Amino acid sequence: MINNNSTDKPYILLTPGPLTTSSGVRSAMLKDWCTWDNEYNSLVQDMRKRVLNVAEAGDEYTMIPMQGSGTFSVEAVLTSVIGENENVLILSNGAYGDRMKTICNTAKISNSIYKIDQTETYNLDYLEELLKKNESITHLAVVHCETTSGILNPIKEIGLIAKKYNKIFIVDAMSSFGGIHFSIPEYQIDFLISSSNKCIQGVPGFGFIIAKKSELLKCEGKARSHSLDIFDQWKVMENGNGKWRFTSPTHVVRAFYQALLELEAEGGVKVRESRYKENQNTLVKGMDALGFKAIIPLEKQSPIITTFYAPKHPEYNFETFYSKLKEHGFVIYPGKLTKEESFRIGNIGEVYFEDIKTLISSVEKSMFWK
Numbered sequence: 545m546i547n548n549n550s551t552d553k554p555y556i557l558l559t560p561g562p563l564t565t566s567s568g569v570r571s572a573m574l575k576d577w578c579t580w581d582n583e584y585n586s587l588v589q590d591m592r593k594r595v596l597n598v599a600e601a602g603d604e605y606t607m608i609p610m611q612g613s614g615t616f617s618v619e620a621v622l623t624s625v626i627g628e629n630e631n632v633l634i635l636s637n638g639a640y641g642d643r644m645k646t647i648c649n650t651a652k653i654s655n656s657i658y659k660i661d662q663t664e665t666y667n668l669d670y671l672e673e674l675l676k677k678n679e680s681i682t683h684l685a686v687v688h689c690e691t692t693s694g695i696l697n698p699i700k701e702i703g704l705i706a707k708k709y710n711k712i713f714i715v716d717a718m719s720s721f722g723g724i725h726f727s728i729p730e731y732q733i734d735f736l737i738s739s740s741n742k743c744i745q746g747v748p749g750f751g752f753i754i755a756k757k758s759e760l761l762k763c764e765g766k767a768r769s770h771s772l773d774i775f776d777q778w779k780v781m782e783n784g785n786g787k788w789r790f791t792s793p794t795h796v797v798r799a800f801y802q803a804l805l806e807l808e809a810e811g812g813v814k815v816r817e818s819r820y821k822e823n824q825n826t827l828v829k830g831m832d833a834l835g836f837k838a839i840i841p842l843e844k845q846s847p848i849i850t851t852f853y854a855p856k857h858p859e860y861n862f863e864t865f866y867s868k869l870k871e872h873g874f875v876i877y878p879g880k881l882t883k884e885e886s887f888r889i890g891n892i893g894e895v896y897f898e899d900i901k902t903l904i905s906s907v908e909k910s911m912f913w914k
């Protein structure tokens with residue numbers, strides 16, 4: 545038994561995941577499960593159905609969980625669905641868009657990129673031109689909430705254009721799925737990726753893909769990786785009635801299942817989204833009153849995570865600010881913007897309006913440079 549000491553002091557994570565989970569989710573992990581056991585595999589099947597409900601997706605879709613962090617699932621999709629003579633146009637306004645390009649380059653998947661500034665969203669007329677001119681493009685991939693900055697990309701409009709030109713539409717909705725309401729069929733998404741430790745509010749350990757079955761069925765034999773082959777993963781799971789192809793992260797799955805029940809008990813995605821929005825509004829107003837400006841304009845800002853300009857004061861440094869806030873029980877996130885010094889504050893997870901209020905007064909007490 546490890547003694548409680550200062551390093552075990554609890555804090556609220558205001559980060560884009562792993563995030564603060566409920567005690568219900570954490571206690572769901574206290575039992576060990578057998579991966580061959582019917583009870584566990586039925587739970588997996590039920591989990592898959594419930595995720596499809598969150599996505600408002602019917603029988604034409606399926607949910608495929610994949611071991612690893614979220615990036616493994618992004619890589620699983622890109623390497624499983626884009627074949628030898630196909631190529632993908634990647635849209636990027638941040639680190640996660642860029643990461644899709646790195647994945648494709650490493651796997652030698654032919655790709656091109658439409659890259660813009662981290663504080664902007666795409667010019668849809670220009671996107672349409674690109675697709676019109678380049679008939680060799682077969683797939684279009686975009687990040688929904690670009691967690692680098694907190695900007696929200698217009699995936700509904702992008703999906704309309706993708707389908708007008710008959711492209712397979714891939715969306716990294718890692719940090720938005722379950723926290724921002726949308727319907728996968730309505731948005732015409734063929735492959736959506738998210739993970740256990742973001743807005744569903746589970747713990748880290750696996751990612752998942754929501755795939756349009758008719759497109760998934762075309763992926764047999766296409767994969768460039770064995771362990772990340774989403775077609776094979778799906779087929780084994782379907783045939784085994786919920787049994788994973790390789791060792792499944794049992795405790796994480798059980799916690800995720802509990803998190804899904806708690807999402808339903810909260811009132812579903814719309815209610816969760818309004819809680820996140822209230823958190824975000826409270827955050828931006830409170831920070832503004834203390835002199836911190838958000839980088840992303842309000843109309844493009846997601847309710848997930850907010851980037852603030854770092855104070856220009858010569859004595860300011862992120863590490864000290866971070867440590868002071870941690871002493872007050874809050875953990876924030878460093879900035880990831882290329883141009884400006886910044887920091888980020890997330891508001892997803894088991895975090896409420898009152899917590900953000902307390903955060904604001906803690907920020908005020910932590911402004912050591914004043």
Ligand SMILES: *Cc1c(COP(=O)(O)O)cnc(C)c1O
Nearest residue numbers: 613614615640689691716718719
């Ligand atoms: C969190 C996140 C990922 C995955 O990151 P991992 O560290 O691999 O879990 C991918 N895309 C976006 C937009 C994210 O927010």
